[in-house]
Amino acid sequence: MKKPELLVTPTSVAHIDELAEAGADAVIIGEQRYGLRLTGEFSRHDVAAAVKAAHRRGMNVYVAMNAIFHNDKVDELGDYVAFLADVGADAIVFGDPAVLLTVRETAPHMKLHWSTETTATNWYACNYWGRKGAKRAVLARELNMDAILEIKAHAEVEIEVQVHGAMCMYQSKRSLIGSYFEYQGKVMEVERKKYEKGMFLYDKERDNKYPIFEDENGTHIMSPNDVCIIDELGDMVEAGIDSFKIDGILHEPRYITEVTKLYRRAIDLCADDRERYEREKEELLAAVEALQPPHRRIDTGFFFKETIY
């Protein structure tokens, strides 16, 4: 049976070898000037080195250009696209149609993955971006398993699904942490403090803790738990979903490597020996649970949840 690609997020060039060893098929990297919520910050020099390292190990490298761009960056997109084509990146991940037009002009053979985090919610939209030039659609995280399978059944593009890690719930252009410090009168601390790590919002009513951070792209708020469906991959593997993503944001490199190993095992079992997968999947889930830091629990996200409106 065809195996879905296992796509992971390295924290550094050195991490890529470790992830290859752990069984990853592809990595997504980039820098926050162009990409959103990356696990590591990769300069151009790093991207070139990462592509070499990954290709040596037979892995694909996708580079994130999925930021929401304002006029001030439009003119430099072409240069970055040309650079990525030059160093041999395997695909560009985009949300903004400005990137799509730039790729058409600058590197028409570059593969494109359409990824807006929240708006890939039906199969028609996936195929629409496919007709515009995308080879792959990255599905919204707020879809349940049935909707994902239905999209795959109708899709004319590759379908990527996030199976593990934190999900973005909210992105604002505003400087919300900085503004809060300013409001409190802590003006001197703002610049130093607002980019620090480990901040979270506590929601008393739900007893949830939502990680929050600021960067060049604004303020981001993340899900309170890591989604994890290592024990529920069967239907998606059978349906031929093309890529499973582990998003390692907010986690240490070692955690990402260990989780990658577990999903490698899960995917291989699922495709090669389904019965054994069914027998061992609880153990795999327990192994992930054992890796979780004390403040991050796991759940099944929206895969088995009913959403109303």
Added chain:
Amino acid sequence: MLLKNDRISEIIDGKRVIVKKPELLAPAGNLEKLKIAVHYGADAVFIGGQEYSLRANADNFTIEEIREGVEFANRYGAKVYVTANIYAHNENIPGLDDYLRALEDAGVCGIIVADPLIIETARRVAPKLEVHLSTQQSLTNWKAVQFWKEEGLERVVLAREVGAEEIRQIKEKVDIEIEAFIHGAMCSAYSGRCVLSNHMTARDSNRGGCCQSCRWDYDLYQLSDGREIPLFEKGDAPFAMSAKDLNLIRAIPVMIELGVDSLKIEGRMKSIHYVATVVSVYRKVIDAYCADPDHFTIREEWVRELEKCANRETAPSFFDGFPDYTNHMYGTHSRKTTHEFAGLVLGYDPETGIATVQQRNHFRPGDEVEFFGPEIENFTQVIEKIWDEDGNELDAARHPLQIVKFKVKRPLFPYNMMRKEN
């Protein structure tokens, strides 16, 4: 930054006038609000149908009501746009064709959409409908605008994060109609990129289920060596992502000179009093500026008038630059309005000077009230005797929608409104 734009103005009798007046676009949550918005001076209204629109809690229009709304608006030369700006899921696909055909058949001028599914379906089954790109697409640069122009869209609504200088660049580079928000509530997130409701309440924000989690209070902590350190002190207001409402009344001249084609007021959930007040103020500002841009000044009474229906503080957001903390609300997220809607004028007898008014809030003899409407200058007066329809004297107008009569000091017209201070 008021650059005179010679593409939108002409010299007539030695005086510069704006010949390309922007459309004033108002929200209408139901048929009554549509009629009020149009009557008070909106050039166009946007409404939601029963499906595919983003305000699941608004009344929303049936196709029959849409048809009636279009007929009413057309009598005033106004247009009706229907929002169909959800990000659809597979389950929303069946029925879309019929719905769009019905909108076209009802005479709707255009639809406001975000999802390519709805854009292309409309092109295929209801080609007479104009297609406008919703702010849900968070359109922030000229090249993305260029993309949607090449896709054949008539108009785009820019992201609320786009400022005046960026609008000018977009207008210079791409020939397409631009719609921009001038007044009303703001998403503090990039529109379409927020799923707080999905996570917190299992309601889909991008299909109309938004429960405004950005206006709740949260405590900000930092995790440091396994310890949770509060980043607030006792007595500090909690953290919130709550953006003040937008209010660009003072920027309307800039908006007009930028050549923005449609000036949009947010608020399909707002009351008819809100719609009437906001529309009438912006109508006056736009008309006054266009008639004599070189001698225009904002009248402070217009600014004060907007305050009378505001239940949140306002700010210019991204229009003039990057919003600092004064653009956000902490601790309190709304307040009572200074004025409340008290009555809708149904008629006026010039012989007796007696007005017929439908009660919308409690009032009684001795109350000071203010009248406003498109045909009159605002005036205040103290209410004397109140009678019911049969001429019986009342101690108060206490029943909702009750029809009462009383003497007024100046002539009134149907649809004029009466408000009183809270």
